[in-house]
Amino acid sequence: MIDKTSPMPLYFQIEEAIKQKIDKGEWEAETMIPSEREFSLNYEVSRMTVRQAINNLVNDGYLTRRKGKGTFVSAKKIEQKLLGLTSFTEDMKSRGYKPASRLISFQKTTAENRLAKALEIEEGQEIYEIKRVRLANDIPMAFETTYVPVDLLELNESHIKEGSLYSEVENAGFVIDYATQSLEASISREAESEILEITKGAAVLLIKRQTYLTTGRPLELVHSVYRGDRYKFMIDMKR
Amino acid sequence: MIDKTSPMPLYFQIEEAIKQKIDKGEWEAETMIPSEREFSLNYEVSRMTVRQAINNLVNDGYLTRRKGKGTFVSAKKIEQKLLGLTSFTEDMKSRGYKPASRLISFQKTTAENRLAKALEIEEGQEIYEIKRVRLANDIPMAFETTYVPVDLLELNESHIKEGSLYSEVENAGFVIDYATQSLEASISREAESEILEITKGAAVLLIKRQTYLTTGRPLELVHSVYRGDRYKFMIDMKR
DNA sequence: TTTTCTGACTGGTATAGACAACTAGTCATA
DNA sequence: TATGACTAGTTGTCTATACCAGTCAGAAAA
Structure with a gap:
């Protein structure tokens, strides 16, 4: 699932893996995804690397973090913040x-x-x-x-x-x-x-x-x- | 400038410090800000903490990173230019x-x-x-x-x-x-x-x-x- | 003089570990 | 029956370190 020899950054591979689960509907809105430590163990990467992946997805609106509880799939896919110039x-x-x-x-x-x-x-x-x-x-x-x-x-x-x-x-x-x-x-x-x-x-x-x-x-x-x-x-x- | 005893996270304090310099016009658009290592030495925090501050500002559109060159103040000035809600x-x-x-x-x-x-x-x-x-x-x-x-x-x-x-x-x-x-x-x-x-x-x-x-x-x-x-x-x- | 290379700078990726803050449940006690 | 202490889980913050990958100027070589 995660290829450590790939030139693609590990955090990016983890990002894609999570995004796929969401897009496929495997993880629905409000689902709690595995904890950072769990990811860390399963993928055999450090927790910080997992955090980087999750942070990016939080910034993109895919996930929401809740301190003390876990990280959850966001309700709605980023609608459109087209106040900016997007291609x-x-x-x-x-x-x-x-x-x-x-x-x-x-x-x-x-x-x-x-x-x-x-x-x-x-x-x-x-x-x-x-x-x-x-x-x-x-x-x-x-x-x-x-x-x-x-x-x-x-x-x-x-x-x-x-x-x-x-x-x-x-x-x-x-x-x-x-x-x-x-x-x-x-x-x-x-x-x-x-x-x-x-x-x-x-x-x-x-x-x-x-x-x-x-x-x-x-x-x-x-x-x-x-x-x-x-x-x-x-x-x-x-x- | 940075208060290590404050309950406010260090990265947040650094963020505010940088934002202030930009808002005050001390650092104009396209100005290169100090490198991550420099911040790290001056504020006596780890480079990762500086990176967290800078990352947030990059996400907010205040700064732009250029690998091998440095981090620069964005030209786009976050300014939420609103084409107002007109009737x-x-x-x-x-x-x-x-x-x-x-x-x-x-x-x-x-x-x-x-x-x-x-x-x-x-x-x-x-x-x-x-x-x-x-x-x-x-x-x-x-x-x-x-x-x-x-x-x-x-x-x-x-x-x-x-x-x-x-x-x-x-x-x-x-x-x-x-x-x-x-x-x-x-x-x-x-x-x-x-x-x-x-x-x-x-x-x-x-x-x-x-x-x-x-x-x-x-x-x-x-x-x-x-x-x-x-x-x-x-x-x-x-x- | 021109070209190539080297080194010192930048940010990018990744590790391992520590402790804090918060949540929710369990369990003993008043 | 409440209440409060404990506990095991979560994310949040932070450190110290290491090496990778572009960039650029200046030294060395052609």
Whole structure:
């Protein structure tokens, strides 16, 4: 169950093992999980290592500790604390789905008027155009088109396929500051219908996002078409 | 600075000390804070104790760790930037439209299972059901149904027609704490189509909002159907 | 001059053990 | 029948130590 020779940290393996039991329903809400000492004995790791695993799961909302009593499976799976800027990947993970992404096309093109304005560059300047299908548990959820100015970031297909755009941005030393998003309901057009595997005229959620760096420069413009029947956008707001 | 005789945990004291330096601006964003070993020597505590303090601050978004480099003050400033809880009225005003509201029906009814659960009351308890059409510049924008537990608030038609629900809530001495919203795209049904003056099957935006008081009790459940062709939902997010 | 390597720094992972604080049940006693 | 002391379990806090894994600058070698 726990492989001490694996390059994966022990605490991470324990985390996954616990998460699996929860996701599988073996441990339901309010179930008390084994004590830290028990884990420690069973897996032959120190109690501190077990604590690290459990702490992470507590932070992620999977577990709740009660001093003197034990550690219990949380009632509800983390709903969504989408006051922050989360990527599709993070978003889906937090909802318990397996996120994936299929690259449809990746190319350089030039910014026409509207795009140039949004990205605050000159008309005709080079931009990347990245078209992707976003999947959750292998079901198409959204069709996404991203535009990024070429002069901002060096990108190639493998960056997009393997890493995320945001990790690339961080590697380049940029820090994302804020974003504005607009959401609207619409009806799917033919092109999208095919990719999203829905009928033409089905309900879709159009999300446009513009992301800004701390330098004040726009990083990207993202147009997403989400399936209306499968995707709900959640927001928590504090007054 | 650190009081070993205090009943407050050492890691907590260290946490507070670091937070203070950040809040006071002594350590600005991107500043590297002392290394774990340094803290350990200065405060005469073990490195693990320092790590616990720093870990908590990393989880809270105050700090960022970079392996091999150090620990840095986050740029994102935890600041819970709230895109406030705005009512339809405030929302439309800020967009430059003349908001109005037409009351369709106002009645007492009893909460069925799903509603009771959401409002955290017993099944069969009395609730107000308020149905309204929301207009902007006299054009129908949304069809809204609001549910409020009767035992929470005394309401009558004139309250709704003249004032807003929220001002009534404030008068009663309640304070709104937060809300969760979900947005999804859908297709209009017959009943809504007529009221919103759109064709059946047109795109609509379904917004469900649940509002909570500072007491932790749910105040209301709101189901809104917005015209997809006229309404866009905007969000600003800070990372 | 350029390249390679080394060492000293950073945080990351893991161990073993100690004692404190809290919970819930048991059991003897007033 | 209560009450209070004890006990065995839990998580919480903390120490001291060890080694691993990136990062970076400067010394050594080419």
